[in-house]
Amino acid sequence: MAEPVLLDDRPDERHVLRRAAPHLRPHRRALITAVVVGLADSAALVAVAPLVGRATDALDHHDRTGLLVAAGALVALAVVQLGLARSGELLLAKAGENVVRSLRERSVANLASAPLRFLESHRTGELLRRTTGEVAALAAFVRMHLRNLVSATATLVFTLCVLFFYSWQLALVQLVVFVPPALLAMRWFQRDASAAFGGKATAEATVAATFTETLAVREALQTAGGLPGWMRRFGRENAVAVTAARRAVRVENRIDLVSLIEGVALVALLLFGGWQASRGDISIGTVVTFVLASRNLFDSFSDLSQLVGHVQTARTGLARLLDLLAATERVKPAAPAAGSAADLPVRGELRCEGVEYGYQDGTRVLSDVSLAFPAGDRVGVVGETGSGKTTLSKLLCGLYAPDRGTVTFAGADLRELSEAELRRRVVLVPQEVRMVTGTVARNLELVHSAPDRAAMERAVRELGLEDWLRDLGGLDAEVGVRGERLSAGERQIVGLLRAALADPAVLVLDEATADIDPVTAARLEHALDGMSEDRTLIVIAHRPATIARLPRVIRLEQGRVAGRMACGS
Numbered sequence: 001m002a003e004p005v006l007l008d009d010r011p012d013e014r015h016v017l018r019r020a021a022p023h024l025r026p027h028r029r030a031l032i033t034a035v036v037v038g039l040a041d042s043a044a045l046v047a048v049a050p051l052v053g054r055a056t057d058a059l060d061h062h063d064r065t066g067l068l069v070a071a072g073a074l075v076a077l078a079v080v081q082l083g084l085a086r087s088g089e090l091l092l093a094k095a096g097e098n099v100v101r102s103l104r105e106r107s108v109a110n111l112a113s114a115p116l117r118f119l120e121s122h123r124t125g126e127l128l129r130r131t132t133g134e135v136a137a138l139a140a141f142v143r144m145h146l147r148n149l150v151s152a153t154a155t156l157v158f159t160l161c162v163l164f165f166y167s168w169q170l171a172l173v174q175l176v177v178f179v180p181p182a183l184l185a186m187r188w189f190q191r192d193a194s195a196a197f198g199g200k201a202t203a204e205a206t207v208a209a210t211f212t213e214t215l216a217v218r219e220a221l222q223t224a225g226g227l228p229g230w231m232r233r234f235g236r237e238n239a240v241a242v243t244a245a246r247r248a249v250r251v252e253n254r255i256d257l258v259s260l261i262e263g264v265a266l267v268a269l270l271l272f273g274g275w276q277a278s279r280g281d282i283s284i285g286t287v288v289t290f291v292l293a294s295r296n297l298f299d300s301f302s303d304l305s306q307l308v309g310h311v312q313t314a315r316t317g318l319a320r321l322l323d324l325l326a327a328t329e330r331v332k333p334a335a336p337a338a339g340s341a342a343d344l345p346v347r348g349e350l351r352c353e354g355v356e357y358g359y360q361d362g363t364r365v366l367s368d369v370s371l372a373f374p375a376g377d378r379v380g381v382v383g384e385t386g387s388g389k390t391t392l393s394k395l396l397c398g399l400y401a402p403d404r405g406t407v408t409f410a411g412a413d414l415r416e417l418s419e420a421e422l423r424r425r426v427v428l429v430p431q432e433v434r435m436v437t438g439t440v441a442r443n444l445e446l447v448h449s450a451p452d453r454a455a456m457e458r459a460v461r462e463l464g465l466e467d468w469l470r471d472l473g474g475l476d477a478e479v480g481v482r483g484e485r486l487s488a489g490e491r492q493i494v495g496l497l498r499a500a501l502a503d504p505a506v507l508v509l510d511e512a513t514a515d516i517d518p519v520t521a522a523r524l525e526h527a528l529d530g531m532s533e534d535r536t537l538i539v540i541a542h543r544p545a546t547i548a549r550l551p552r553v554i555r556l557e558q559g560r561v562a563g564r565m566a567c568g569s
């Protein structure tokens with residue numbers, strides 16, 4: 001069995017920005033402009049403290065001109081800073097939103113084209129959480145915190161430059177009293193942040209996955225009485241999620257210690273600065289500059305410490321999203337060689353040779369299956385439940401790639417055909433036809449040929465389904481949430497219509513096992529006759545009536561071809 005590529009529960013968070021670089025590159029100009037404007041905004045903010053210091057010294061020395069110049073500069077700075085702050089915020093939000101939008105599009109596109117084996121190896125809720133939850137968390141970070149992150153970092157660096165420029169002794173006192181204890185508090189936070197936030201994200205993903213499955217199997221749970229047991233399981237997972245969330249909050253609270261350290265540092269600054277000023281080593285204005293600049297220092301440090309939690313959440317989300325992108329890139333079918341389908345005939349023989357296949361739990365489902373379906377063949381595949389019929393149908397359509405052996409159409413390996421070429425050759429109508437919420441027409445649009453209404457009406461006529469569609473309410477009839485207003489047989493009729501619109505050389509129909517009323521069954525059979533005039537028809541047959549109508553039948557037993565027989569007309 002080929003090893004399936006799996007998502008990592010706790011993907012590596014190191015160098016996450018470097019790994020995200022290819023996704024940032026297309027937006028680099030906008031990002032750089034936004035960051036430069038953000039830096040100018042911070043520089044303007046930091047310049048306020050020295051200007052107030054200047055004004056204080058001018059006042060102290062009764063220098064009216066100096067006072068007026070400093071006051072004028074302060075007013076000008078306030079106006080410039082207002083403009084910079086607003087445009088910086090807008091530019092950064094716009095650039096960040098564009099990055100998030102392209103990540104969202106990429107992950108959805110990758111998932112949509114991911115092989116079935118990859119999708120089946122993961123719980124739907126987990127994939128949903130990565131493509132919606134993590135992207136939403138990133139978008140929220142960009143909208144609310146990215147600008148603060150840039151401005152707090154820049155303000156911190158610029159303020160340190162100002163402090164050292166004015167008095168390295170005072171700056172040192174400030175740094176020694178404030179920075180080491182504050183860093184220790186931060187370190188304490190960071191030590192457990194990754195595990196706490198990662199644990200929270202994983203627990204939430206599990207709850208989301210189980211919740212999604214609850215909706216999918218609600219009917220079975222209610223009818224079979226499994227609801228209490230299922231709810232107990234959900235309760236356990238929910239409790240784990242709550243514990244993980246509490247732990248994340250406790251870890252986040254550790255950074256509140258920084259406020260206490262700030263107070264101590266300000267007292268130290270006033271005492272030491274006042275002593276130096278009284279000795280005439282520095283001016284009063286310098287002490288004022290320091291007090292104001294220290295506020296900038298503390299504020300930006302506190303902003304950064306508040307942001308650490310959000311940065312960590314965004315980092316975890318980004319790592320999980322990059323893991324999804326990397327995994328889906330790895331399983332992406334290789335692009336077919338140029339011209340590989342150019343010589344491929346429209347009709348041809350579908351053949352599988354020595355095919356083996358197994359799911360990820362290690363069981364071999366198909367062994368050494370070799371079958372040939374010449375163009376125009378009409379054949380049924382029968383076998384007991386679990387004998388591998390559905391698996392074979394997915395292999396014949398290229399939805400699964402065999403672990404060993406080949407499946408070819410007119411001599412071309414299905415793996416080497418593009419999705420569009422493949423769907424023009426082989427189409428599967430599965431046992432359970434998936435539908436989207438909306439109208440019949442909306443559901444028929446889901447084929448590669450992008451059919452218009454005239455094409456849909458033509459297909460309905462060709463399959464003799466006019467009465468059925470009229471009774472339903474026409475192409476604009478609503479089918480309910482994911483098609484729940486239609487019976488399993490009617491959903492298969494929609495599947496057949498889709499297949500007719502795709503116009504494939506080979507149609508593989510996995511007959512619905514759910515009870516189909518005789519009228520719908522007759523409609524399906526009639527429609528099938530309408531479809532299969534000049535194309536190959538392979539039916540995974542469950543109904544005796546269907547088997548009787550087919551000229552030959554292949555029997556599968558425990559994943560092997562156990563017999564071929566001619567029957568029917």
Ligand SMILES: Nc1ncnc2c1ncn2[C@@H]1O[C@H](COP(=O)(O)OP(=O)(O)OP(=O)(O)O)[C@@H](O)[C@H]1O
Nearest residue numbers: 120359360365383384385386387388389390391392
């Ligand atoms: N997605 C999957 N993951 C793991 N095992 C699977 C998966 N799908 C099918 N199987 C297993 O593969 C085996 C063959 O299943 P398959 O659905 O192909 O049989 P089948 O002959 O079509 O059965 P039925 O007539 O009930 O539809 C079964 O043992 C089944 O449990």
